[in-house]
Amino acid sequence: MSEVSEVSEVSELGEPREPTSSPTQTRAVLSCTGLARAFGALRAVDGVDLALPVGARHALIGPNGAGKSTLFQLLTGGLRPSAGRVWLDGRDVTRMSDARRARLGIGQTFQHSSLFLSMTAAENVALAVERARGAPWSPLPRQRPALRRRIDELLADVDLLARRDMPVSALSHGECRQLELALALAAAPRVLLLDEPAAGMAPAETERLAALIHELPTELTLLFVEHDLDLVFRLATRVTVLHLGKVLLSGTPEEVQGSAEVQEAYLGTGRRADLFVTDAGPERRDGDREAESP
Numbered sequence: 001m002s003e004v005s006e007v008s009e010v011s012e013l014g015e016p017r018e019p020t021s022s023p024t025q026t027r028a029v030l031s032c033t034g035l036a037r038a039f040g041a042l043r044a045v046d047g048v049d050l051a052l053p054v055g056a057r058h059a060l061i062g063p064n065g066a067g068k069s070t071l072f073q074l075l076t077g078g079l080r081p082s083a084g085r086v087w088l089d090g091r092d093v094t095r096m097s098d099a100r101r102a103r104l105g106i107g108q109t110f111q112h113s114s115l116f117l118s119m120t121a122a123e124n125v126a127l128a129v130e131r132a133r134g135a136p137w138s139p140l141p142r143q144r145p146a147l148r149r150r151i152d153e154l155l156a157d158v159d160l161l162a163r164r165d166m167p168v169s170a171l172s173h174g175e176c177r178q179l180e181l182a183l184a185l186a187a188a189p190r191v192l193l194l195d196e197p198a199a200g201m202a203p204a205e206t207e208r209l210a211a212l213i214h215e216l217p218t219e220l221t222l223l224f225v226e227h228d229l230d231l232v233f234r235l236a237t238r239v240t241v242l243h244l245g246k247v248l249l250s251g252t253p254e255e256v257q258g259s260a261e262v263q264e265a266y267l268g269t270g271r272r273a274d275l276f277v278t279d280a281g282p283e284r285r286d287g288d289r290e291a292e293s294p
């Protein structure tokens, strides 16, 4: 549920209230400048700058409590910032609700499941499609031919067509996460934020998910939080490391893997374990599509 219902002001900093556009933001699809959010005395997100060019495959990593999910919610509009700006296509969306940002093209999946367990996979997708087109809410929208086609297309995109009429409660954990991806894609987003898409998955399920993410349209801009660093280094062309609410490092997977500072943020000073060494090694399937630095 959103904390923001059409935010009427951003902060107490006296920043301008009218939406503005900045020439420096126009090259990025989604970006933020000086984004911050405090919970009481805790600075969960503390002055973050980030820019996602079209087609970015950008991972956000960091230890537990680093502020990753909070940053996601600030970008999607689920939370209101204490300071800073969020830009979509060069347009200031900081004051917009999550629903309005979703209509403008920001999609998301959540760290915790958002499915209706007693409904079928198709019914869950139907609700997402209807919500995306702004239809009045109905618990079981009639699956007219156009809706049916769209449901099947989305289920096929996430390799779940064979599970179409099964209740979600009968799906595996991995299939539920695939279905959540279909729900996010239902709104045809231009930017998709995935919060720990592989959490709790068995290795085979993670492989399936990695393939699905890899097959997403190249023009779809992706920002994902993930603790499975093997997956991060296979899918991401750029990685931002968040620590104590601040950007510790933003760079290529190789730069992040080689950073002693990043290893210490994860493991504590003096423990330089082989954090980034995996059996498979960091195979990246994509070329370096993301040309610019945040």
Ligand SMILES: Nc1ncnc2c1ncn2[C@@H]1O[C@H](COP(=O)(O)OP(=O)(O)OP(=O)(O)O)[C@@H](O)[C@H]1O
Binding pocket: 039, 042, 044, 062, 063, 064, 065, 066, 067, 068, 069, 070, 071, 111
């Ligand atoms: N609604 C809230 N009220 C108070 N504190 C919060 C709230 N949401 C998050 N926090 C705190 O803010 C900090 C950042 O939390 P956040 O969930 O963004 O971290 P995270 O990087 O996503 O962690 P994880 O990897 O465990 O998911 C944590 O210390 C958390 O306890």
Ligand SMILES: [Mg+2]
Binding pocket: 068, 069, 070, 111
């Ligand atoms: Mg989180």
